[in-house]
């Protein structure tokens with residue numbers, strides 16, 4: 001009866017619908033499901049952060065509207081963390097903007113810079129809000145395929161000149177969801193040069209910088225010389241501190257880009273709950289020990305899964321970062337069918353690669369978000385089918 005707007009109609013279809021339905025049905029039937037599908041930490045938020053929230057919420061000053069631009073103490077804590085972790089100097093006053101989770105910032109950002117019909121350069125497969133945010137802003141995503149032969153990095157030379165002329169932003173996300181690929185300084189330098197030459201804004205999504213293994217430490221895009229002239233970076237406590245439900249993240253980098261996003265947001269929200277902002281300060285200040293334990297936990301799960309899959313002959317290499325394993329489907333079926341098969345025959349939930357974009361076809365994603373014993377059980381089940 002009510003006609004949806006053209007923008008809403010042109011959003012990519014939600015391909016997980018069938019899987020979701022099958023998942024719910026399987027649960028209702030009481031089957032013993034192992035869910036490797038969701039990118040959401042299974043561990044609780046560390047106790048020291050919860051204690052700070054408990055304390056903060058008792059202060060009535062936290063009950064009122066927060067400032068749109070975030071509390072100064074949170075912005076200062078973010079600046080201190082960036083300096084310590086990446087050696088990047090950020091102005092707490094004007095180069096940092098706290099967000100209600102980084103997803104909303106990522107999705108709102110294109111509203112500040114895209115005009116009707118402008119392109120954004122989007123990796124495919126990718127985290128869905130890159131495409132969604134572009135379309136809601138009236139823009140058009142131009143897909144940059146992430147393929148194994150190029151280390152799941154976009155091949156910038158392949159983007160046609162006529163597209164570049166109408167492009168305003170380029171998204172990069174390393175360590176990457178869903179492929180778990182990482183990028184080095186060489187690639188980032190290439191992106192800085194490319195963006196400068198083509199007058200592009202770089203949007204770097206750094207959600208997984210702290211989830212890394214075997215001594216590998218991801219870079220911030222802002223570490224690269226000249227990056228702050230043209231980039232905004234999104235970060236979040238969601239994955240680092242098991243705080244996905246709390247909704248706290250931030251944008252940082254170029255001052256003009258940060259303040260343009262603040263302008264969009266001042267029209268749509270009124271800041272993060274202050275008690276959560278104060279808990280966020282505590283989270284940032286005390287992350288060290290927690291992050292070490294978290295990485296050790298995922299690394300153990302990763303090793304169990306990779307070893308088991310390789311024993312099955314699946315030929316999967318161990319990711320250096322993120323809690324995802326991106327797996328080429330070992331048979332000639334498509335990713336939706338293969339995922340359904342795993343659910344029907346082994347009670348395993350995995351994410352079909354095509355759900356992240358058409359270049360994700362041929363792959364499935366497994367998340368290391370269940371205990372090691374359940375990963376071993378999943379491997380036993382795979383052996384049987």
Ligand SMILES: *Cc1c(COP(=O)(O)O)cnc(C)c1O
Pocket residue numbers: 039100101102103104127173177205207235236237238239244248249
């Ligand atoms: C989980 C995730 C985020 C973080 O989202 P929040 O809104 O901060 O919870 C951002 N980017 C990617 C690629 C993610 O996977």
